Amino acid sequence: MQNFKQILAIDPVSRSARIQAGIYGPDLEKQLKPHGLTLRHYPQSFEYSTLGGWLATRSGGHFATVYTHIDDFVESIRMITPQGIMETRRLPASGAGPSEERLILGSEGIFGIITEAWMRLQTIPQYKATQAVKFKSFEQAVEVARALAQSGLNPSNARLVDALEAFGSGLGDGASTVIIVGFESANHSVDNLMQEALQICHNNGGTWQVKTGNKSAQNDENAEAWKKSFLHAPYLRDEMMKLGIIMETFETATTWDNFPLFHQKITEIAKQALKDICGAGSITCRFTHLYPDGPAPYYTIIARGQAGQELAQWDKIKALVSQAIVDYGGTITHHHAVGKDHQPYYAQQMSAPFDKILRNLKTTLDPHWILNPDVLIGKLSN
């Protein structure tokens, strides 16, 4: 797929482009930039992941609301299967029956190889504003996150970061939960939207620093510091692992009404697991994405590994927390995909008829189960 790295056509009228699936994030944006266009899909793995990978795993980008999943940018998609080529029509939308394109999205390579897609693009944004707002309590910040998600303001960034994680990111004092709220637009000033969002924060006890001479609070330094820390985090994780520190993330989504109990149970179970398996450890939480009906919480656990036992320890923690996520009403993944690690939990999440449909579809398209046989649905249980 590394040779499938070209943008084959740009349609400036419909603002979309035909793009080969092996292209890496930075190269994709580099090729679009001279046209004043962008896909504006930045998963944290942007530098080392491809358009085909994003489509095959239904990745989530940096937009906290509305334009979250890659799914929504797909105009048409082409996949080569052992039984022939599946290619969907270029359409802005369609209500014709079950969606062929949605069947390909998230298929994680088990039905075929995605070779290209027509992707919806955006004009490069000119107006941006971002602000970090502090809250005394986590619960208070959760209510504000919900209010923002349901406000219709659709912030491009709205990340709640709990006190410990905020402290670790150079964002907070260790006592305050922080919400980073941001807006962007190619066409109009976002100051009014930001003022509306800050009013919601203010009404609920939020405080923030206004830079002298910058009352509209654009591009706050704390928010910029967090952005850097967010982009460096994956590299830090690898270094921590080399030092024998177990670090893992669990990302999910649940409804607002379920979140308080869900959060309580996940943190309790994770803390107990860390105590039993590693002696001690910490768990932090942030919201990566917000929806009007619920947040996408992202938990990070850190613990000291026992030399030579790190993988076994990781396995046990992963199993306990993953099971808790499914048991208490979350999804096993909001954007990291299923693969092999999450396969047993995905199996618990779906209905029996759907499981059967996926298996029959796999057998129809790939009768010998050659393509990624252990991924997503798993050959062994077939």
Ligand SMILES: Cc1cc2nc3c(=O)[nH]c(=O)nc-3n(C[C@H](O)[C@H](O)[C@H](O)COP(=O)(O)OP(=O)(O)OC[C@H]3O[C@@H](n4cnc5c(N)ncnc54)[C@H](O)[C@@H]3O)c2cc1C
């Ligand atoms: C540090 C880190 C941060 C991450 N952050 C995010 C994030 O913010 N948002 C997010 O959504 N995900 C994130 N991920 C998960 C992952 O990077 C994404 O899901 C990404 O979309 C995978 O793309 P890839 O090109 O790396 O695919 P790979 O990891 O190479 O492949 C993933 C799966 O898709 C299949 N596949 C790949 N290309 C194709 C193709 N062309 N046709 C058919 N099947 C294919 C592979 O066989 C495999 O099963 C992160 C991962 C890491 C390690």
